[in-house]
Amino acid sequence: xxxxxxxxxxxxxxxxxxxxxxxxxxxxxxxxxxxxxxxxxxxxxxxxxxxxxxxxxxxxxxxxxxxxxxxxxxxxxxxxxxxxxxxxxxxxxxxxxxxxxxxxxxxxxxxxx
Amino acid sequence: xxxxxxxxxxxxxxxxxxxxxxxxxxxxxxxxxxxxxxxxxxxxxxxxxxxxxxxxxxxxxxxxxxxxxxxxxxxxxxxxxxxxxxxxxxxxxxxxxxxxxxxxxxxxxxxxx
Numbered sequence: 138x139x140x141x142x143x144x145x146x147x148x149x150x151x152x153x154x155x156x157x158x159x160x161x162x163x164x165x166x167x168x169x170x171x172x173x174x175x176x177x178x179x180x181x182x183x184x185x186x187x188x189x190x191x192x193x194x195x196x197x198x199x200x201x202x203x204x205x206x207x208x209x210x211x212x213x214x215x216x217x218x219x220x221x222x223x224x225x226x227x228x229x230x231x232x233x234x235x236x237x238x239x240x241x242x243x244x245x246x247x248x249x250x
Numbered sequence: 251x252x253x254x255x256x257x258x259x260x261x262x263x264x265x266x267x268x269x270x271x272x273x274x275x276x277x278x279x280x281x282x283x284x285x286x287x288x289x290x291x292x293x294x295x296x297x298x299x300x301x302x303x304x305x306x307x308x309x310x311x312x313x314x315x316x317x318x319x320x321x322x323x324x325x326x327x328x329x330x331x332x333x334x335x336x337x338x339x340x341x342x343x344x345x346x347x348x349x350x351x352x353x354x355x356x357x358x359x360x361x362x363x
Contacts, residue, residue: 180294180339185348193348200294227293230318235349239281241293 141166143228143242151250155216158245161229162209168192169211170239171203174225176215186211187234253277254342256354263361264300269327271357276321280342282349285314285325288337297338298325330361331356 140163150156157204162169171183173196182195186205200218205211214224225246229239256273264270273283284299300307300314300323307314313326327334340354 139295141293145252151260180353182350184355185350187348193350195350229293235346236298237284237343237351238296241295242292243293 139240139242141228141230141240141242143226143245145245146243147211147246149250150218150249152218152220154218154249155214156218156247158213158226158228158247159213160211160228160230160242162211162228163240166230166232166240167209168231168234169205170229170231171197171211171213172182172227172229174227174244175223180227183213192234212238215247220249221249223249225249252355253352254340254354256340256357258357259355261360262288262356263327263330263359265330265332265361265363267330267361269325269334269359269361271325271338271340271359272322272356273324273342273344274320274322275352277342277344277352279322279344280352281345282343283310283314283316283323284351285291286341288339290336292301294339318338330359332361332363333357335361 142161155183166190173181183197185193227244229241285296286294288294302320309330316323341351343349
């Protein structure tokens with residue numbers, strides 16, 4: 138068990154809808170990372186937060202947004218969902234902003250029908 | 251543009267054999283090269299990592315070989331076991347840039363009993 142908790146495990150929704158994915162990092166970790174994993178694209182880095190502030194952005198669509206709350210949990214919001222957004226979404230955490238080791242949660246599988 | 255190129259995409263090995271997964275990179279600023287292991291239904295987990303000041307690092311049956319001049323590194327799994335069946339990701343990071351991990355696309359390894 139990595140200590141990173143993601144909810145829900147599975148999410149089924151329709152095109153055009155909006156969903157929120159939640160992540161609780163390991164105790165004491167200040168950095169949270171969000172990734173999208175699809176079969177043909179591997180692990181795509183979306184965004185990083187450190188102690189409540191956005192620190193790095195990757196290939197995150199404008200329809201997607203994230204935030205990290207004072208208790209350090211994070212949420213990834215996906216809106217105007219499209220079929221192509223169906224994927225596994227992982228959250229990872231690390232103790233510091235510059236950290237080589239990331240601890241991953243078990244992921245949220247999103248299916249957009 | 252894939253900054254870290256991983257091959258092969260999939261690999262089938264017999265129990266007791268050697269599994270070899272290769273990665274190549276372009277950015278000579280990279281100074282940390284981890285391998286992550288992902289089992290079905292789980293998030294990736296750090297398996298082993300190397301820095302370019304050494305040419306090889308071994309942890310149990312897992313060995314990273316690093317060739318700085320060729321800008322390549324590889325994962326060797328000795329005496330491969332069915333329990334090693336997983337997806338393996340190589341990655342690389344450099345100082346600064348929040349040490350963002352640049353990921354390979356992954357290799358699906360199946361070890362036949």
